[in-house]
Amino acid sequence: MRLPETNPADKNSCLTNTFTMKSHPIFIFSLFLSISSFSQTPLAGIINQYTKVEAIDRCQGKLTTGDATGFAVGEQVLLIQMKGAQINASNSENFGNIEDPGSSGLFEKNEIAAINGNEITLKYLLRNDYDVNGAVQLISFPVFENAVVTETVLAAAWDGEKGGVVALEVTADLTLEANIAANGAGFRGAATNTVASDCNFLTNANDYHYNLTNWRGAPKGEGVAAILPGKEQGRGAQANGGGGGNDHNAGGGGGANLSAAGQGGETRSPGFNCDGAFPGIGGKALPDDSVRWYLGGGGGA
Numbered sequence: 001m002r003l004p005e006t007n008p009a010d011k012n013s014c015l016t017n018t019f020t021m022k023s024h025p026i027f028i029f030s031l032f033l034s035i036s037s038f039s040q041t042p043l044a045g046i047i048n049q050y051t052k053v054e055a056i057d058r059c060q061g062k063l064t065t066g067d068a069t070g071f072a073v074g075e076q077v078l079l080i081q082m083k084g085a086q087i088n089a090s091n092s093e094n095f096g097n098i099e100d101p102g103s104s105g106l107f108e109k110n111e112i113a114a115i116n117g118n119e120i121t122l123k124y125l126l127r128n129d130y131d132v133n134g135a136v137q138l139i140s141f142p143v144f145e146n147a148v149v150t151e152t153v154l155a156a157a158w159d160g161e162k163g164g165v166v167a168l169e170v171t172a173d174l175t176l177e178a179n180i181a182a183n184g185a186g187f188r189g190a191a192t193n194t195v196a197s198d199c200n201f202l203t204n205a206n207d208y209h210y211n212l213t214n215w216r217g218a219p220k221g222e223g224v225a226a227i228l229p230g231k232e233q234g235r236g237a238q239a240n241g242g243g244g245g246n247d248h249n250a251g252g253g254g255g256a257n258l259s260a261a262g263q264g265g266e267t268r269s270p271g272f273n274c275d276g277a278f279p280g281i282g283g284k285a286l287p288d289d290s291v292r293w294y295l296g297g298g299g300g301a
Helices: 011-016
Strands: 041-046 050-057 062-065 076-081 098-100 107-116 119-122 136-140 143-154 169-176
Touching: 076 119
Parallel strands: 041 143, 143 169
Antiparallel strands: 050 062, 050 136, 062 119, 076 107, 076 136, 107 119
């Protein structure tokens, strides 16, 4: 995967919007096998630092972070926005369709020029506009000449503010004796919400969204759009997050990325018992856009 760099910070250029941008290829993973005996840096576990970005001064190249601990001047970093898409909120099959991706998935590589407390100043002007309300994070981007993966290299699990990404550069040879994996580290599956049910064989719980106190639907999985207040539950997919199964005991939909996910399973009860005929809809496919990277969606409950 190629990562564009930006120009050195020039405050006048930022103010007049006349700067130009360079595009030098950087590869997230340089996968070259090696059998020689040169010195290699061993890699294992979580190798990245992550911090939430709380504010951005674009023209000054300054980021206010939740915690700058573990970051260093001169270090390469990855800036990326995880959420921020706007979705259809109607009680219909269109619920969760992305109407505007916003800045979700936008990213770029940069370098730390200075650190003052939790404020990090970047060396290069930002290429993209970011919205810190859409879960922007800064991730260390370690660079190695030669490295060997001795045990699985992992992404820290996404916690709602940071994580879910593995980023590194190897300029010469990378030897894989184990995997590089981010399995299950993306957007979170829906949490259980236990509500007493009055479901019976006449119940027709077919809405696409319900609030958290309504027993007719289970919670939706996390995706690139924020969970809508009062519409947290029900079978409608939340962008690439799966919909929650509707009463009674229908399955949640799967989480998606560039391909749509599968829907949950139905339940059928004998006689006059309550059925679950409206399972969670699978997460929506995200736009295939080379300037955006997305976490995989979480499944519905």
